[in-house]
Amino acid sequence: MNQSVDWHPAHSKADAAADTTCSLWEQRPDERAYALLTGGECKTENRWGHRINLLELNPDWAVGQSLFINGNPEVGHYSERNKQHGFYFTADNCIGCHACEAACSEKNQNPGHIAFRSVGYVEGGSYPDYRRMNISMACNHCDDPVCLKGCPTKAYTKHTEYGAVLQDPETCFGCGYCTWVCPYNAPQLDPVMGQVSKCNMCVDRLEVGLKPACVSACLGNALDFGVVENIPENRAEARAAIPGFPDPAITQPNIRFQQSKRLPEELTRTDSMPLKYHKQASGEYRPRVDPKHGMQRQWNLARLSSRENPLVLFTLLSQGAIGTFMLAFGGSLLGLESMSSLRASVLYAPLCLAALLMAAGGMFLSTTHLGKPWRFYRGFNNLKFSPVCREGLGIAVFLSMLALHVLVSLPHSSLFNRLSDALFGWDTAVLAGPASLLLANLFGSLALAGALGGLYYMYRCYRIQARPFWNHWQVATDFGGQALSLGATLLAVSSLALQPFTPG
Template structure:
């Protein structure tokens, strides 16, 4: 007969470290529990169905399937990751399930808690609402969020929209892929690969009430260190008997690395916004009865068309670009595509009018400017709605519309061969735009490691050279050279040099827009 030793509290009523370790030794190990469970004649064989990992019934009205993860049982062995990788035929560096860490303290003792996570099959999936081609569907019975590979054209917008970093882009296939809870196995009464492979049975499938998931999301009790749950309302349930009583953080809390820069999008955004700015300047000048520089409309047209076509290079499957309008009712990316399509057609019509209908140039220029600015607004919303602080609201709008104004003035200055008012206007707007961009560095003083502080640290650290290039080109092309032009200190040809410098500076700024943003995700492993 075994004797159970009850740890005794110290003088303050708290367990000492040695008592806690003795208490842990009195429990069975995970391997011993596993062996004991499968030793009986009535227990299922290892290769069979694990009934304890599955719900006894299918979801009813107001319910759905969900992962249930016992954090106390997860040892971080990554058997679930390997099983998912093998079952779904993933590539070497591809993973639909990941294991991270939460570190902190419980009752004065240090704690390291492993967290296994995959798709949370949210009640309001951001991937589904963001996708412009409706490549996601949420099963009305099971609640499983599935990705339709054949429908996807590889825009990767869902990877920006998901706050848990679930969808993964597969460059060779040109599409995004993700966990579907092994729905084909669930249909025949088998547990998902990750659940069946876990030696500690830390992962289970349960039927949950959707109202319960809403309550968890609204109470912010989803999981410590995870992104806020009120955005997509994830359904995964994390269980633990060791609630943190002290500060906790993700294992990769101190890791801060630049994100992918999406170069085709950098080119597309800058050139299309420059084009919209050029048409805006032209429309204002025509409305005031002034003379429009001959080269300006053609420069605006070329920049716009090159920018729009550059966006195709970002797609994993550009031949299916025509599908982008499918999600017009719910996806800002679809609305952006529609707006730029309208803008391109009106810009082309304006180009035709330049040759054959000079009497309607005022109207066509105004239409091009209006649709161009509408498309820029849609671009702002594409990034605003994904809830990354560096991309939110006014900050994003100041960058995008600021690029339109700065590039429009720089283009007009070059096309007209100079002009004091144009030069001074460009210098003034450039000062304001650069000041707004640099203001993010004020977050270096944030007492907490906020998202914007991380962005500021990136700009001062690994992205410093590009940030310095952006500032240098902006100062030279947007301020110094225009002021020299205004005073007549440089030849007229310098205006084209100023335009090139401003363009280079805006491209560098947009590169930083993507590279310096902080990606929300589930807790990761220890930072190296």
């Protein structure tokens, strides 16, 4: 039966009770034994030291909770549904037929440009001792899911049922940050629908005692599924990683491997990533930058343009606005003579207004980067974990406080007073006084705090362990340096542009 999972965490029991016509999964009467889940004894903890029985981690969670799959409140009958499950992959058996990919896409009714499971390989050696190892990869429903922590909309949930990490596409607004942080390329951003979706562990099949579709379709018996740390029949190993697999310490994935055939000392990837995998004395393979291709430095202008262009502009405009205000206002607070003179001059108010417009323009551009821009307000749902949320909050505080700072600083600007008097006949100079100056300092200090917080979490957004070329402290110096250099440039340009209006 071709049936996708329509899973919504906000589905109420009343809604589900109104529509119970859709079954969890229609099981065939002649289902083969290899497609059936089997229970039995299991370990107490996994290799990461976490409890396998997830009810022990959530003692308040009642047994028999429904997942409301396809709007159906029915609860599955599988006895081990509250234990952490995971995939088991025997690399020696995989023939690279891609049957698992096809079964997954058919079951989930995925379009051609979306694949929840994919098969790749690494290779090495030379004729006649050339060797290749295939690897089938999907979501590993990790113990420490970085997609869940990174998602600003809280579209991800780690469930007590099967330990499945499920994602609700209807909550997602299509920023794609989860696709950045996941080491396994599990979340898939659909540019047509403007949202992310991913492997759902086939929880509808699990509820009726069936293994996921990809496992049931595997021709070489390379894929298996069950309670994590339980080694399948006729298997001897349960490794946490094999060559080409990212460092499991990043997310503590719930997948185990067997790979016993001899491999060359060095393995290469078949994509454009300039990495090679070298065998260590311990027998493990560690990634290393390819010295022939990975050390080259180039501008790579052809790759600068992408769907991330609005995000690039947001980053540069925000950094420029922050740098301008930090130099002008922060310098005056520190008692720097040049910045104190700037704040007392006619240049200060226009400079702050320019910084305000830059930051506001950057925030607007950041929403156009989303797959569903009208859902931008969901970007603050996960302040507890997501650096994207905290970055947005910092910039929002900077924007609002800077606007108030500009408003109460205008009466102290002789240029503004002359313009308001000439255009409207208003004597705004009477509003200038100790109280307005105190408010200006208060709002300016809050704007500065928001700016520093936004800049810090902008940096944290790019410290991604799954992307080693980004995960470096120099990202902080780059962002800080860009903010100061762009701010200094704007200060210089503004000084030249407004020089005719400056009293001699």
